[in-house]
Amino acid sequence: MAEGKYEPVVIDLTPDGLYIKWQDGYESILPHRYLRGNCGCAQCVDEITHVRKVGISDVASNIVVEEFMEIGRYAIGILFSDLHETGIYPYKMLRDLTTRLED
Ligand SMILES: [Zn+2]
Incomplete structure (x- = not known):
């Protein structure tokens, strides 16, 4: 499946942020x-x-991610320490954000 590489195999909350290990390693x-x-x-x-x-x-x-929850098979929802929780982060978007971070 072409979109497969945008699927996380591990998502974990760390002191530095949200750690993601993707299907492509x-x-x-x-x-x-x-x-x-x-x-x-x-x-x-x-x-x-x-x-x-x-x-x-x-x-x-000093904002942090308090928790995240999987939404279907394509995204996560995130609750932040400022109680903002309406954002949906599709895996594709998270991967794009990763790429932009490294530019
Ligand atoms: Zn928002």
């Missing part, structure tokens, strides 16, 4: 604040204009 850590600042929910991104309303600079530097 790639490993990444997405920092807590980076994840919060890239939330794609309607509170963070305008649904009509797609302009980001809440970005990394709007997020407290």
Whole structure:
């Protein structure tokens, strides 16, 4: 399956962020604040204009992921320490965020 490499085999919460091991063997850590600042929910991104309303600079530097839950087979939902929990993070998006982190 072509999308297979975007499927995590391990997702774990670490002090540095969300650790993900991907099906293709790639490993990444997405920092807590980076994840919060890239939330794609309607509170963070305008649904009509797609302009980001809440970005990394709007997020407290000590923010952390409190917990995450799998949503179906394609995404996770994240609860942050500021109680923000409306964001859905598809695996494809998490992988894209990983790539951008390394640019
Ligand atoms: Zn959001």
